[in-house]
Amino acid sequence: MSSPIIAVLAGGTSPEREVSLGSGRAVAQAMACSHLTRLFTVDHDALPEGLDPARHVVFSTLHGVFGEDGGMQRLLDAGGFSYGGCDAKASDLCFDKWRTRLSVSAMGVPVAPGRHFLAAGKPTAAALATELGQQVVLKPNRQGSSVGLQIVSSQVGLEIALGGIRAGDWVAERRILGREITVGLLRGRAMGIVEVVPKSGVYDYSSKYTKGLTEYLAPARLSDEMATRVRATAETAFAACGCRDYARIDFMISQEGELYLLEINTLPGMKDTSLLPMSARCVGLDFVALCRELVAPAVERFQPAAARP
Template sequence: MKDFRIAVLLGGTSDEREVSLGSGKAAAAALSKFFDVDVFDIQSTEHLPEGLDPSRHVVFSTLHGSFGEDGTAQKLMDDAGVFYAGCDEASSRLTFDKVATKRMLSEAEVPVTDDLVFEGGKLPSVDAVVSRLGSSVVIKPVDQGSSVGLMFASTEEQIEASLKNCLKGRWLIEPRVVGREVTVGILHNKAMGVVEIRPKSGQFDFTSKYTKGLTEYIAPAELSDELSERIRNLATIAFEACNCRDFARIDCMIDADENLFFLEINTLPGLKETSLLPMSASVCGYNFDELVQKLVEPAILRYKSR
């Protein structure tokens, strides 16, 4: 018997539970080719699952959304002495907050869009939105992933209608960048391949992301070497500026003049074989099984060095 086992955490209680179940099952299948694996379906955010043993488990979490990515699960694991793959509590908490992330990226001279932040129920006026950001905007929750709650508006009437859905939590409004959307994976602090995302609707929302056939993915993205390298360099700076660890996926928009605007950092991105992080890794020659093995390696080293 090996001296450790990989504990895959999946499920959770957030709006992204179904996405997490898919990621976790795919990751567990890949990891089981190299390691002894135990799978834990997380049903509670109050405590770590029964049977998770810090003395013999190294955790690979595929929990998306709140609890999984906001630093809460990471703090529970840190307090229990559990070694785990991916970002620590502080960087997870930071990057789960899109506003805090943008402020950190701006300080590191990574380009981001202007924005307007407000609390649900304390809605800005349509005039205030338009005067600052224009009439074509993107409205999204500050602390959700998988495009949950994402809304697009291109007229004052649509802005007004969208704002009425912002009842709880913190919200972020940004000018809509018309152009190309790309994403790049980071593995062991190095940027991998740039992937272009081409939703047929022109909007990479929840439906386009998770409905088969509604989005085309180009890996590698059809960009000049210079532009691709600029994206990869800035993504690496963003990763380091937020003190991320092991791996992440970073999203970016490119406008018609090839100006870049970085959107957010995903610390526990989707991990099915067809997900964006594996696409980015495939550009660098990694198949899915090899990628998942690489993702957990730093945590195993930390466990063995304890």
């Protein structure tokens, strides 16, 4: 059997293009330690030229729309490619924050009280404050990397935030005050737990991608009981959404010690300093070893040219 070439996809057309390009460069360099590797830059919502399902196993680092929402995955499926990460169905589900909430809560995973609405039928600030309280998180239902995230703490703030919403579908959630944590999963098993401590108090786009604005505790300082609960809940959520290979799942631990799922990231940031690699280092996997393990299931699924009908 011939060994495949790992085709790393980076770039894309979403607002997270620059983040993806950084992830792609880092992953391609790490993959090259164990596989023949080629980096493909994606500039359109289409498969890049030169991909061959008989020679390439695809590892995508595309973020946001078309990258994480199942768009690229559907094209890869149609083209007969073996690729790492969640399939099109699970990608589409996990990119939709509201559907993710419904799927995981049906399996007993706790989520903050919230509601889904379209811009054309958005609630009034008074109605939202009555339902969820005045501390509310507003976020686009289908977007990544905290793009469009707004946190308000008064009814006046809600009125201003809602007034700026003119298109799309949105999720409003009661804000959970406490500790934000994240855990990476590899083949459905939880790795290390990382605590995220933004200096601003809000882990928004700026806090994620501006050096020095956030502190990370890896591993998080949790009791054995809480750590066990976080890992078990993450594995339940992974399975509930039909994920495969790997993901990163974010949670809040409230001031009362209750655990709430925030979201599931099926194609998380993949620079050496990103959260998934931090989680992996907690269990002894450096960045090169992590990349090798992340693509391993796709390599196992690969059918070389000689084995194809």
